[in-house]
Amino acid sequence: MKFAATFFLLMSAASVQAQLYKSTGPDGKVTYSDTPPAAGKVIPQKAVAGEGSNSGDGLPYELALAVKNHPVTLYSSEKCIPCDDGRKLLNERGIPFSEKTVKSNEDIAALHKISKDDQVPVLTIGSNKESTFSPTAWGTALTAAGYPESNRLPKTYRNAAPVAAAPGAASPGKSAAPAANTTSTAGNGDALPAAGNAPPGFRF
Incomplete structure (x- = not known):
């Protein structure tokens, strides 16, 4: 015995x-x-x-390998329904991702280095880029990059908080210095400054 x-x-x-x-x-x-x-x-x-062992940052091996070889980044903005839908898809599928917000002119310039499209969301999966939200296209690209089709994230896993797309950009709570003499005088023919800080033609 x-x-x-x-x-x-x-x-x-x-x-x-x-x-x-x-x-x-x-x-x-x-x-x-x-x-x-x-x-x-x-x-x-x-x-x-x-069996069931995790590797890397507490992630299952297959998921950790996909994160290492094809990291996922979501470029988003406020009050953007497609951005919310894209974020929901990533969370429900259990995709570890970083999020970069587009709010300032510097953020827009940083986005243009990634994608020539003036529309968010933009999803990068390694070197692959997906402009605009499409559940089918995003899902296919994630699968091709080796991400599991079902959520395998540990229950304690949390993605990092969103950051500005442009490193060093002013935080959302920090007010920019007021522009001098921006008040238009009626009848003088001067155009009012553009609302917000987004250049004409940029779509959120």
Whole structure:
């Protein structure tokens, strides 16, 4: 009886430290196994601490790998329904992402370095860019980047708070210095300044 218990413990320890192999078959199906497959693309992984183990920042291996190779960033603005819909899709699917807000002229210039489109939301998945919100297009792009199709985020995971698209841009609560002599005199033919700080033609 004592020998059987010892044997069971030894076998359990061996299985905990087993090498994990990720293979992609000819049909594109991904399989995880503790033994090397006979065929297909093999990606050996570090030893894992049993089934359901997380890696990286507490993320499952497949999700952590997608985040490393194809990080996701959402460019959004206030009072933007498509932005809200895009954010909801990412959260429901369990996609770790960073969010950059477009509010100032500097933010708009930063967005133009990413996308020539003057419309938000814009989603970047690694080097891939998706302009405007499309559930089908966004979902297909996320799947192609290796993100799981179902939510596998740990319940304690939280995305970072949104930041301005332009590094060093003024915070939303900081008021800009008032422009001098902006009051228009009736009948003098001077045009009133544009409302807000967005240049003409930019669409939120």
